[in-house]
Amino acid sequence: MSYEKDLEEFEPVIGLETHVELGTASKMFCGCATEFGAEPNTQTCPVCLGLPGSLPVVNAKSIESAIRIGLALHCDIATWCRFARKNYFYPDMPKNFQTSQYDEPLCTDGYLDVDVDGSVVRVPIERVHLEEDTGKTLHVGGATGRIHGATHSLVDYNRAGIPLVEIVTKPVVGTGVKAAAVAKAYVAELRDVLRGLEVSDVRMEQGSLRCDVNTSLNRPGEPWGTRTETKNVNSLRSVERAVRSEVERQAALLRSGGRITQETRHFHEDTGTTSPGRSKEEATDYRYFPEPDLVPVAPDPAWVKELKEALPEAPSVARKRLVGRLGLSDLDAAAMVNAGVLDLVLATTQAGAPAAEARNWWLGHLAQSANAAGVEAGELAITPAQVARVVELVAAGDLTAGLAKQVVDGVLAGEGSPDDVIAARGLAVVKDEGALTAAVEAALAADPDAAEKVRGGKVAAVGALVGRVMKETRGQADAAAVRVLLLDKLGVSD
Numbered sequence: 001m002s003y004e005k006d007l008e009e010f011e012p013v014i015g016l017e018t019h020v021e022l023g024t025a026s027k028m029f030c031g032c033a034t035e036f037g038a039e040p041n042t043q044t045c046p047v048c049l050g051l052p053g054s055l056p057v058v059n060a061k062s063i064e065s066a067i068r069i070g071l072a073l074h075c076d077i078a079t080w081c082r083f084a085r086k087n088y089f090y091p092d093m094p095k096n097f098q099t100s101q102y103d104e105p106l107c108t109d110g111y112l113d114v115d116v117d118g119s120v121v122r123v124p125i126e127r128v129h130l131e132e133d134t135g136k137t138l139h140v141g142g143a144t145g146r147i148h149g150a151t152h153s154l155v156d157y158n159r160a161g162i163p164l165v166e167i168v169t170k171p172v173v174g175t176g177v178k179a180a181a182v183a184k185a186y187v188a189e190l191r192d193v194l195r196g197l198e199v200s201d202v203r204m205e206q207g208s209l210r211c212d213v214n215t216s217l218n219r220p221g222e223p224w225g226t227r228t229e230t231k232n233v234n235s236l237r238s239v240e241r242a243v244r245s246e247v248e249r250q251a252a253l254l255r256s257g258g259r260i261t262q263e264t265r266h267f268h269e270d271t272g273t274t275s276p277g278r279s280k281e282e283a284t285d286y287r288y289f290p291e292p293d294l295v296p297v298a299p300d301p302a303w304v305k306e307l308k309e310a311l312p313e314a315p316s317v318a319r320k321r322l323v324g325r326l327g328l329s330d331l332d333a334a335a336m337v338n339a340g341v342l343d344l345v346l347a348t349t350q351a352g353a354p355a356a357e358a359r360n361w362w363l364g365h366l367a368q369s370a371n372a373a374g375v376e377a378g379e380l381a382i383t384p385a386q387v388a389r390v391v392e393l394v395a396a397g398d399l400t401a402g403l404a405k406q407v408v409d410g411v412l413a414g415e416g417s418p419d420d421v422i423a424a425r426g427l428a429v430v431k432d433e434g435a436l437t438a439a440v441e442a443a444l445a446a447d448p449d450a451a452e453k454v455r456g457g458k459v460a461a462v463g464a465l466v467g468r469v470m471k472e473t474r475g476q477a478d479a480a481a482v483r484v485l486l487l488d489k490l491g492v493s494d
C-alpha cells in the first residue's frame with residue numbers, strides 16, 4: 001500500500017502511447033487481407049514482404065479512419081503531410097524499415113476528457129499518426145513461447161503492413177494519487193471512442209489495442225523525472241497496475257538515493273510488477289527520412305469538414321443521456337463508469353430489467369465477482385440478458401435474493417443459462433404450501449421460547465423462527481412469505 005504514500009512525497013507524470021489496429025479490409029500499402037488468425041504467411045504479397053521493385057499505395061480508408069480518430073480527439077488535421085521511413089532491423093519487419101510518420105503527423109494537438117471519480121480530467125493529445133504493423137515472430141521449443149531456451153523461431157508476415165494508428169498523449173501532470181486511475185480511465189474512454197467510430201474492434205486481449213505506459217516521478221518544485229516506458233500492456237486493469245507498480249518501484253529507488261534509468265519495461269500479469277527491457281539512454285537513430293515511394297497526403301479541408309460533421313455522438317455525451325434516461329444520480333453514474341459497467345447496465349435494462357435492479361447487480365455482486373477473479377466486469381461469463389432473466393425470476397417470486405446469487409454464480413462458473421443452473425442445482429423457491437407449513441410447524445416446535453415471545457407481543461423474535469425455516473428449506477423459501485405464515489400461525493399481526 002505504499003502507492004498512496006509515495007504520491008504524497010512525489011509528483012507523478014504519465015504519458016500513454018496507444019496503438020490501434022484499424023479494421024480495414026486490406027493492408028496499409030497493398031491489397032492483402034487483414035483477417036485475424038489465418039494460416040501463417042497466407043496474407044502476403046511482394047509489397048508487404050518488401051520484395052525489391054514493389055511499390056506501395058496508401059489505403060484511402062486508413063487515412064479516413066485516422067482523420068476521424070483525430071477529429072474525435074479534437075485534433076488539428078494537417079492539410080499536407082508525408083510518411084517517413086523509420087529504419088531499423090528486426091526479423092519480423094521484412095523491409096528493414098517501418099513506414100510511419102515522423103515530424104509531419106496527420107493529426108496534432110487534441111485532448112480527451114475522462115471521468116475519474118466524478119470529476120473530469122483533460123488528457124492532452126500530442127499526435128495521432130499512421131504507420132504499419134510488423135509481422136509476428138514465434139519462438140519454438142522454449143517455455144511459454146519466449147525466445148529464451150527456444151530451438152528456433154518462425155516468422156508470420158500476415159500482420160506485416162496492417163494499418164496502425166498511434167495516439168500519443170502529452171505528459172499528463174497534476175493527477176497526484178489519481179495517476180493510475182487516470183491512465184486506466186483514459187484508455188477505457190479512448191477504447192469507447194474508437195469503438196463508436198467503428199474503426200477497430202479494439203480487442204486488447206487480441207492486441208488490436210495496445211498500450212505503452214510512461215511513468216516518472218519528481219519531487220514538488222523539481223523538473224520532471226526520468227521516465228520509463230512499460231510496453232504492450234494488454235488490459236485496462238494492467239494499465240492501472242503498471243502505473244502503480246512503477247510509482248512504487250521508482251519512489252523506493254529515488255528515496256534510497258538511486259537513479260531512474262530511461263528504459264522500456266515489461267509488465268508481468270502474474271506479479272503485477274515490471275522488469276527491465278531495453279535501455280533508452282542513448283536515443284536510437286532511426287535515420288528517419290520522407291518516404292520517397294509515396295505521394296504526400298493532402299486531405300481536402302471540405303472532406304475533413306464532412307467527416308467532422310458525420311462523427312458519431314461521443315461516448316461521454318451518450319452516457320450522460322443514458323444516465324438521465326435511467327434516472328441515475330451523478331454519483332451512481334460515476335461509480336458505474338469507474339467500474340466499467342454503464343454499458344452493461346444499459347444493456348440489462350434493454351433486456352427488460354428495471355434500472356435499479358440492473359444497477360444493483362452490476363455494482364454489487366457482479367462487480368465483486370469480477371474483482372475477485374481479477375477481470376473487468378465485461379469479461380465475466382454472464383450476459384446482460386442473463387442478468388435480466390435472473391431479475392425477472394426474482395420479481396416473479398421464483399427466486400429469492402440468496403438463490404439468485406447462487407444462480408448467477410452458477411452462470412459465472414459456466415454451468416449454462418440461469419434456467420439451466422436452476423434446473424441442475426435444484427434452486428427454485430419452495431412454493432409447495434404443504435412443505436412450507438411442515439417447515440413452519442417444525443420451527444415452532446423446535447423453538448417454543450421464540451414462539452412464546454412473539455405471542456407475547458415481541459414480534460421481532462419471529463426472526464429466529466424465520467431463520468429456522470430458511471435453514472430447513474436450504475434457503476429455498478421466500479423469507480417474506482415465511483414470516484407472514486409464522487405470524488399468522490401465532491395469531492399475531494404486524
Ligand code: ADP
Nearest residue numbers: 013014015016169170171214215216224225227
Ligand atoms: P518514444 O518514441 O521514445 O516512446 P514518444 O514521444 O513516442 O517517445 O512518447 C513518449 C511518451 O512519454 C509521450 O506520451 C509523452 O507524453 C510521455 N512523456 C514524456 N516525458 C515524460 C515524463 N517525464 N514522464 C512521463 N511521461 C513522459
Ligand code: MG
Nearest residue numbers: 017168212229
Ligand atoms: Mg514510443
Ligand code: ZN
Nearest residue numbers: 030032045048
Ligand atoms: Zn501485401
